[in-house]
Amino acid sequence: MKRYLFPTILLSYCFYAQVPSGYYNGASGLTGYALKSKLHDIISKKHVSWNYDDLPGHYNQTDLDRYYDYDGTNTSILLDTYSEKPDGADAYEYTANDLIGSASAEGQGWNREHMMPQSTFHSHYPMHSDLFYVVPTDARINQLRKNYPYGISSTTPSKIFYTFSNTSKIGKSAIPNYAYIGRVYEPIDEFKGDVARSLLYFAVRYEGKLGTFNYNNNVNPSSDTNPLNGTEEQSFDPAYIKMLLQWNIQDPVSQREIDRNNAVYVLQKNRNPFIDHPQWVQTIWGQEEDKVAPRAPMNLQVTATGAYFTTLSWASSSNEDVIGYKIYQNGTFIASTAETSISVDHLEPSTPYRFTVKAYNNNYLYSADSNSISVNTLPSDAYSKDLFISKYILGTSNNKAIEITNTTGHDVNLNDYKLSIQLLNDHGYYFPAPYELEGIVQNNESFVIVNPHANFSCYTIDQSKFVSAAPQMTFTGSQYLELQYKSNTVDAIGVDSQNNSSYLSNVSLYRKKNINQPVGVFNIREWDSYERDYCKDLGVVLSASDTFVSKREFILYPNPVAENLFIEGQVKEIKTAQVLDLAGRVIYTEQKPFKNKKYIMVQHLQTGSYFLKIDGKVYRFIKK
Template identity: 35%
Template sequence: MKKIILFLAFAGLANAQAPAGYYSSANGLAGAALKTELSSIITNGHQDKGYGGLWTAYKTTDIDKTYENDGSIMDIYSEKPNGADPYNYTVVTNQCGTYSVEGNCYNREHVVPQSLFNEASPMVADVNFIRATDGKVNGMRSNYPYGKVGTATFTSKNGSKLGNSVSSGYGGTVFEPIDEFKGDIARMIFYFVTRYQSKLSTFSSGNMLGNTTFPGLQTWELNVLLAWHNQDPVSQAEIVRNNASYAYQGNRNPFIDNPAYVNQIWGSQQPSNDTQAPTTVTGLSVSGKTSSSVSLSWTASTDNIGVSSYDVYMNGSLKTNVSSTSATVSGLSPSTSYTFYVVAKDAAGNVSSNSSTVSATTESGGTTNPGTDCVSETFETIPTGSSSSYSTRTWTNSGITWTATDARTDQTISNKAITVRDGSLKSSSSANGIGSLTVTTQLKFSGSNGTFNVLVNGVQAGTIPYSTTAATTTINNINVSGNVIITLENNSSSNRVAIDNLSWTCYSGTGKQSKSAPSAVQAESKDLQIYPNPISNQEIFVKGETQNIKKAEIYNLQGKVMQTINDPFKNSKGSIKIKSLTQGIYILKLDNSSLKFIIK
């Protein structure tokens, strides 16, 4: 049996860990006002150490000092508080790497899935809600919300479960940690929706987040987390981790320091106390359409507490629920008329009256002609709120949803433009492939000339230069067929570059990414990294857990295997000697992970 340390006066003990006066400006506040003040407190001093910095953080933040106290990784998905752990991880040595079963390696678990905020900074690297956990269990949890499981389809070796939800108000798939860590999970999520409350309207809900600053969570999830917070008080392990996180990152989780904040903010907001419905949605219009989809946009509703989401109806039937003020309904038939309306919902489940209806007829079907414009974005419909600040911006135009991270909207080229700093511009999936791409760029303010990377389905297809002079560049012969997602990545973390008049032509031939190419090409591994890149001397150096990798394969972008190496790291220290390859872009597949590299 383990030595368990019990603390009775959690609030007093925890509060003593914060610097004197750290929360003084929050004194006397409650509800939404307290949440907003706490957001300001924990935003000040927050240092973004980058996604890779989490591995460094875990050397102090995620070490077991309260259960075995053995210096191993403190993993909430494998820790057994009252018995022997099924496996233990040594910091750095057992860092993922690849995994197939529990116990292979530990990686970085975003308690609030990074897909909900498009992997943007600083959220993607915030140690206060990103735990070191077993890779396999992390993968099984995926991006499902947390809740009470009915019938488990997966159970980890410490009893964490995945399965259907029996939590009131939600019937989808959920993940349930063991009782020992339910409060830990709740307080990390409370931290997230407080620290990033001003960004919630730009995030996806994931069936857990709200899109307003208060309450910041879906009603059903809020009720689950309030119950977990109350049944599992703050532990010494949380206090230790909070102090280490503060030393590393410069900000704290206030709900560990002062657990009473939870009920002061959300406890008095019982769903039954809110009976006022949101206002009726106005301004519903058709923003774009294709032969198989219709895109809609509308003006945000208002509510006495806050609008949580919108239900979109087509021909009288519910089609989708979104947290933003736009939606695309797909899977439609060509040359067919459809009618739409939208209703707003608040966190208590109150529903507005139906909006006015709009009708749209999808485009006619047929084969798209290669060489014609598939997508043309002029940025005239970009959001303009707080236009000079940098944040994540999303909008939909002509059936394409765009996401620009670390972006502002007040700069112009021909007219409106989107300006990206330390981020990217990314499209949603577009049919009919891509032949060539054309875009206009211009460096704004100070900085130096540079380039954007252009990625098609996650694979680099070329670069776009920029300078202080507005210039239009075309990349020819990209030639990728099928559904494509286009991303423009800023190679600089400080240059502010405006983008305007982006378009690409259709391509209906045989694309570069054939079926023989590795399926993981479209989603590169974040746990392994090639350095330097471009490579030199026909040698690939790989950072990360490599000793257990059984097979390496090198593909060109046409999907042809160029070289196969068994046990590639058996007789080396993180490097692979390769055959002479010509200049270009290649994919290195290591078991189930894929990495892009360049030979110049």
């Protein structure tokens, strides 16, 4: 591949192209979809989700052309892979100022191209503004590409519909063994590896959500344009995966991709692992498929039940190639997991349910059903029926934060939860695309969503679970906000279709301690109001007074401790014990911990200092 970098520039960029030390800890030695899932965990953590309108400004850091027709001086030209001619002069060039909405011909301006079309994920955040696959391209080519997949075009002239200035084209699909026969956009060879690694990044970054996206079900090979196949692990249609693997080999990682990966990391705080380690593409998707269905899971049982949830566990299938389990409620598929336990929530009180589990392997061959287990939910319990918003902070400038708390009695998978905001324009009130949550929140844990430009005196960006400049985190106090599960309202801040500025502007609202249930209709009497920028205990961070002023009603021994931390005092009535790190983050929670014993097991902790919080009172101990 031809490059026009001056040597001094190249050396400078190679020196910068370093993966941060420890970034991929835990990935070594893994293969197949286990590696993919680990990479998902790594690159999803602390991903900063910018507002879609922020991207044009960021492209001056991520997408300037220092690689083709470059004379070594400062440049303001954007690199457009849809029009770039690696071996000659480009037909046209753009700067960031040439952003336009639409075009009738090539060369009129550029706009933002979603390499995975927005229709895939319904334009929701954080997918909507991810810099790794939202790139600047010629506006006309972007329009003509529509939501067609990238692919191999037919070479028959009558089946080529557009050929562009750098010879990329839109034509009839000629991807070998792929059911889709509609139109594809074929980039030039210079950028096929770039495309493959971007799409595979998408498959890793949004694992856990892929099954909720629009995907190719091969009902109509002419119109099923999306190459996703609905699986979380394999992600794409097998024939499409083969093409991407070939493109990854055919067009190796370039210096441009390395530099862009580093520049996006500065902005988004995550990386594309297939630029850092392109061999991982083959390690994950090049595995041999198992031809034998796994054995059924055994000993399905109930380990906990409340009014709105039940927790199931089972013995793992004896086959080594099992990659996951599917859970069925009353015969209907409801969830999948790679673990051997799961909490099923959003159940109804005093209701019977029946559950079974199936195992599956990397060829998506399924086992027979496990044993069936019947569950009757309780009429009521002491837990919250769902997550709830516990703090709302609107402070100076971009000091905006939302805290959400889980006291449901079980771990909660956040992948179906969304934060939604109502805005007002000339046409009235409307809801823009929501911001989707993800990952797992433990029972008795609170987590924080914060604006990336926030600058609180008592809370840092690094302490938050989510960082986003999506519309939901740009509230000014007049908007209605809500936490949603799927399409249902779980909890709300403000009043729908009203200006809420009289009680939501320049204020910190803390849910009263006696309120532990979400409500669909906002009630200001459930909240304590503080001055703007107030953020004490945000995200369960303990203050100094909480840590050291509590009365010594209990004695902890031995301290330092190696295995079991004994508690002396009146402990039988204790409802909750929590182990927290020095930042106040919950590491471990135990309900009714001293019902049959007088100690907390801490042998699993790493050496260091911790807090033990017992029904609100806090004691410090040292783990040897």
